[in-house]
Amino acid sequence: MSKSFWPEKGLRRTGPRMVILSVLEQVATHVSVPGLVRLTMSVQPTISPSTVYRNVAAMTDAGVLHSVDYAGETLYGLSMTAHHHLICERCGLLWELPAEEFDPVVAHLTARRGFDLSLAGQVLHGRCRRCAIRPLPPVRPGAGAG
Incomplete structure (x- = not known):
């Protein structure tokens, strides 16, 4: 630096x-x-x-x-470069996505929805490649119901 x-x-x-x-x-x-x-x-x-x-x-x-x-x-x-965060909901992996890789989504939201998305710092949740190919465990009936 x-x-x-x-x-x-x-x-x-x-x-x-x-x-x-x-x-x-x-x-x-x-x-x-x-x-x-x-x-x-x-x-x-x-x-x-x-x-x-x-x-x-x-x-x-x-x-x-x-x-x-x-x-x-x-x-x-x-905070060296503008980026977003990808977080795997399954294993917890967190990594940075350079902002320019997300530019097409930002452009789409602006053009089609009139939505002005902040250019950096978004947190996107999903599953990483490794977790996406593993099947989810079966859900027990009534599990999660409160």
């Missing part, structure tokens, strides 16, 4: 922030703050949990990180 990036975002380039970015780049997915605490402390044991929490909040406010709510938990990822 270039040195000019930090002042543009209104942030100073600090050691803890660089460790958090490095960890997120390495895991290449979204992580909860407790998960980031564990991962950053495994790289830099002197970083305190409160430092991680404070820096994640500051980096999110500045647009360096973004959050996505999943299964009752807030996960954080890098």
Whole structure:
């Protein structure tokens, strides 16, 4: 990440922030703050949990990180490029879909429905390829009825 990036975002380039970015780049997915605490402390044991929490909040406010709510938990990822999130409802896999891959859907919604969809940050639920080919377990009669 270039040195000019930090002042543009209104942030100073600090050691803890660089460790958090490095960890997120390495895991290449979204992580909860407790998960980031564990991962950053495994790289830099002197970083305190409160430092991680404070820096994640500051980096999110500045647009360096973004959050996505999943299964009752807030996960954080890098905001380097515009993207959407695909979440498998069966296995929980979460991955990023570059915004440009979703552009045809956005164009269709705008042209046919007059709906102006936000260009990034959509959360799309479904089943991943692996889970889609596995049959769903049979539903017991009365299961789920309340």
